[in-house]
Amino acid sequence: MARARSLAPLAPALLIVLALWGAGMAGAVRSSLGVNRISGWSAADLDAYRTLLGDPEFWDALWFTLRIAALATAVSAVLAVALAAALRRHGPSTRVLAAVPVPMPHLVAAVLAVLWLAPGGIADRVLGSLPVDLVRDPAGLGIVLVYVYKETPFLALLVLAAWGPAVAAREEAAAVLGARPLQRLRWVVWPAIRAPLVTGSAVVAAFVIGAFEVPLAIGPTSPQTLSELALSATKTASLDGRSVANAALLVASLLAVAVAAGAAAALGRRNE
């Protein structure tokens, strides 16, 4: 009883989150099964999933989404460690400046990318011409670049928080014992920064899998990301379109949660 009372203050916040998010998920599942107000649950079927799985555009979108997420996350994570190493000896004001892209909305980063990298953009004017197409390119490199610009400082801040004086002292001790820089990175620094870096990378990957304002602003018309695919499906007026859209979004949701669960499992196993 006393325990229940001590947990009561959690109720308002948790119930609101649970009710709203749960209703959203339940609604998406319901709609993906073709259930609607008129036909009710008797009409529930897996047609939307069948349509989706039989559509080559879905597989293109799935592959495109996963490739962008993997590439953006991996490049950001590597650069974040380098940025953290460079920022380590600098005071908080430099760190705040380096963190400018963190609160910036993704869409603003995309506008900036178009401004700089589009044909005839600033980079073209200053450098003559860019060797690769980055805006609306079918490989999605422009999208990856925007995410790298946004997420590298985010991950670097997480890494920096774990790469404090205690680690520096151990690095020095290792150096005295003759460990080379790469060895120190692998055996002293990596164990300290692994957890925040992996957790942060999972958050980044989950976000990239689900978000679509960046691909919408700077990505190619084809292939699309999963969310873009869902958006185009919604725009077809039929109810089937909504079902297919929700099915695609649930696939994206599953992927995002799977990435996070995988990261949590990897961290948990190592910590035992």
Place this chain on the structure above:
Amino acid sequence: MSDREGPVASRLGGRVVVALVAVGALLPLLTLVLRAAADEWRSPSALPQRYGTRGIEEAFADAPRAAEAILNSLVVGLAATAIALVVAWPAARVIGERRLRRTAPLWVLLGLPLLVPPFATGSGLTEWFIRLGIADTLFGLVVAHLIPVLPYVVLILASGFRPEVREVEEAAAVHGAGPARRLALVTLPALAPVVAVAALLGFLVSWSQYGLSLAVGGGTPMLPLVLVPFVGSDPQVAAVLALVFLAPAVAAVALSLALVARLADGGRRAREPGSRGARRALEGVPGGGR
């Protein structure tokens, strides 16, 4: 930048890092301002040929949708943040004071809504919202925005409720301060920096929402939704709207710089939330003031 290099080399390396960071942070913003103010900027010139206010006029005078969208985003963000702060308060206290034995289910419950694509959640909410009659309304948008805003606000506020805060509150209670006085004179001042950060971040999360607003808002103009079409059609208007869209983030950076300056100023003590403010507040309630 290895430790083995001489002090001169490492100092030079340090300056290069600072310079690169400053350029990386400020140059994009400068070019955005330049683009917004460039009435004429033909290729291949590196600088605009003519400056002017065409972008602002196009964005606001001819298309009142943009002004309406900014206002909508502002109202929804402020309302969602305010509600989230009030609702999160008791939960944050329980979490922050570590009164829970097992926290894993809590992280899952607060983390899942942040991991799942907001467009998916919003898309699933749409039909319920239509039935409740709150689809395509600002109220519906506020409710939907609570999904990503509330978990963030809970987690940040929780970091402020340290045991010290409880101690100072108890001291104030012993001196006869009632609940309202304690909240106004002890708890709020002690948590002020954390509340500011939580409010700012909560607002930013709502302000930047794209997929959720698109799914739930129907045709309601919101700033990011109105901005996207201009990226392709009119870069100058896109730059003007992007600057407006960026303003709260710039405020966040400015606030962080100010906090950094205050930290350097006040030494390490100011870092502990509840140290300075709480003591000052407590000094204000000698003997309960009665």
